[in-house]
Amino acid sequence: MKSAQLTGIRQIRLQEVPDPVLREENDVLIRMAAIGVCGSDVHYYANGKIGSQVVNYPFTAGHEGAGVVEAVGAGVDRVKPGDRITVEPAMSCHECDQCLAGRPHTCRSLRFLGCPKQAEGCLSEYMVMPEECCFPIPESLSLEEAALVEPLAIGVYAVQQSDPVAGKRIAILGSGPIGLSVLIAARTEGAEAVFMTDKIEARQKKAAELGADWSGNENQTEAMLAAEPSGFDVVFECCGDQAAIDQAVELIKPGGILMVVGIPQFERWSFAVDTARHKELTLRNVRRQNGCVESAIELLARGQSGAEAMITHRFGFAETAEAFELVDGYRDGVVKAMIQL
Numbered sequence: 279m280k281s282a283q284l285t286g287i288r289q290i291r292l293q294e295v296p297d298p299v300l301r302e303e304n305d306v307l308i309r310m311a312a313i314g315v316c317g318s319d320v321h322y323y324a325n326g327k328i329g330s331q332v333v334n335y336p337f338t339a340g341h342e343g344a345g346v347v348e349a350v351g352a353g354v355d356r357v358k359p360g361d362r363i364t365v366e367p368a369m370s371c372h373e374c375d376q377c378l379a380g381r382p383h384t385c386r387s388l389r390f391l392g393c394p395k396q397a398e399g400c401l402s403e404y405m406v407m408p409e410e411c412c413f414p415i416p417e418s419l420s421l422e423e424a425a426l427v428e429p430l431a432i433g434v435y436a437v438q439q440s441d442p443v444a445g446k447r448i449a450i451l452g453s454g455p456i457g458l459s460v461l462i463a464a465r466t467e468g469a470e471a472v473f474m475t476d477k478i479e480a481r482q483k484k485a486a487e488l489g490a491d492w493s494g495n496e497n498q499t500e501a502m503l504a505a506e507p508s509g510f511d512v513v514f515e516c517c518g519d520q521a522a523i524d525q526a527v528e529l530i531k532p533g534g535i536l537m538v539v540g541i542p543q544f545e546r547w548s549f550a551v552d553t554a555r556h557k558e559l560t561l562r563n564v565r566r567q568n569g570c571v572e573s574a575i576e577l578l579a580r581g582q583s584g585a586e587a588m589i590t591h592r593f594g595f596a597e598t599a600e601a602f603e604l605v606d607g608y609r610d611g612v613v614k615a616m617i618q619l
Contacts, residue, residue, distance in 0.1 A: 281402035282598040282617075283336040287326050288606075290599040293336065298406040303353030306412045308365065308405050312425040314342035314589075315615040317454065317518070318541055319392060319399070320606045329545060331394045340401035341367035341391040344424035345619075347412070354409045364424040365400060366411040366571050367391035383568045401598060403619060413571055416579050422616055423578055426455075426585050429614075431574040433459025435567035436539050437467055440512045444468035449502065449510045449529050450490075452517025453481040455588050455614045456539055458488055460514050462583045465489050473502055473510070475525075476517075480590075480611025488584045499525050510534060518542035524550065532557040539564045588614040595619045 281295045300307055319339045321328045347361045357363060369389040370382035377385050392399025415424045433456060437443055443464050450457045450464075453476035461472055473492040474485040485493040492505060496519075503509065509531030515522050518540030526536050527550050536559055538547075554561075577583050590613045593601040601615045 279403040280595070281338045281398075282340075282595065283338050284323060284333055285336050288324060288603075290323065290602060292596060292598070295402065298404055300349060300351050300406060302408070303351040304409040305351040305406050306347055306354060306357060306409055307349040308345040308363065308407060308412070309348050310343055310345040310400055310403060310405060310619050311421040312344050313340050313400055313617045313619070314425045314429070314455075315340075315601050315605045315617065316342055316429070317456075317605070320602055321541070321543055322392070322394070323602045324606050325543060327394070328541065328543070333394045337394060338398040338401050339392040340399035341393075342425050342428040343367075343391075343400035344415070344421045344427070348404065350409070356409050357412050357414055361414050362421060362424065363412045363414055364427040364571070364575065365391075365407055366413060367400070367428060368566065369397065369408060369411060381568065383566050401617070403595075413575060415575060418579055418581065419575070420586075422589060422618075423586050425616065426588065426614070427571060427574045427578065429455045430459045430462065430577065430583075430585055431567040431570040432456055432539070432564070433461070433463040434570040434573050434577065436460050436514060436537055436564045437463040438570070439562055439564055440514075440535055440537050442467070443512060445470050446511040447471040447506060448512045448514065449473040449475070449526075450514045450516055451475050451496065451522040451526060452515070452519070452540055453478075453485040453493070454517065457514070457516035458485065458588055458613070459585070460516060460539065461485060461488055461490060462577070462585055466577060466583070471506075473506070478608055478611065481613055484587065484613055487587060496521065496525070499528055502529060512537060514539055516540045520544070520547065523547055527553050527557075527559065530557060530559055533559075535560045535562060537562050537564060589616050591615040593617050
């Protein structure tokens with residue numbers, strides 16, 4: 279089969295690799311159909327690493343995927359050949375202290391698709407995943423929409439991890455797929471007002487289209503505080519940018535919460551200690567999602583989220599390198615690039 283592999287910094291090639299096989303009784307063979315390009319994939323493409331996770335070439339990236347079940351192991355009863363599914367990319371051990379405490383997303387032995395030294399990604403014609411990572415989707419959803427479940431589940435989880443947002447006034451810094459997923463989840467949970475920022479005008483417009491009450495560029499702290507003099511109850515940092523952290527500390531009201539969702543390309547955050555201390559701010563990191571896949575599927579299935587509008591560009595499998603280059607350069611107003619197999 280063919281796989282789109284990273285072969286060096288800013289290098290992707292379609293290469294022949296061995297066909298995957300069913301080895302365990304709970305294995306599921308999937309014919310991939312739609313794969314979203316994530317910002318973390320692009321970090322590996324452009325930099326060869328995220329923190330301590332360093333690519334050993336060649337390597338297959340990708341973790342936002344959906345496809346059709348081709349075959350199943352003898353012990354599988356959750357899905358069957360022909361089922362259309364979305365793929366949960368995290369594989370937990372279910373035996374460590376984290377898993378036993380209900381935190382499989384911080385499993386001590388976590389294996390994650392497209393993460394160096396853990397598991398090859400889903401940018402291949404076929405892949406094998408454990409049954410528990412395969413979630414059937416309703417007929418009302420396309421396979422492209424199913425590939426959005428992974429980022430949308432992160433948005434759902436991020437909102438869950440903050441204080442209840444119903445009736446709250448919140449800000450989301452970064453209007454890419456994760457920021458927009460937080461917006462959709464926050465609106466669903468009854469947030470009273472949502473302010474959003476981004477450096478790209480097209481993404482600002484997309485935020486407004488999906489329901490943000492205020493949308494503007496990332497340098498409008500004064501304008502945001504003029505509209506909300508008391509500050510915001512919760513600010514979600516969704517772009518992995520130090521300037522956004524600095525802005526968040528200014529925007530949050532005393533006693534408020536900073537939710538750090540974005541993945542930075544650098545190794546250390548810094549904070550204005552005096553301001554954060556005097557405001558008694560709470561900081562919470564968000565590590566992907568925990569048990570929110572089915573909630574994200576249900577949210578999409580209602581047909582009212584507008585999440586499909588995040589897909590702004592589509593590429594064939596042979597155009598994977600062009601898709602990565604587009605997303606890395608934030609070109610042409612890209613929000614979510616989708617690769618179709």
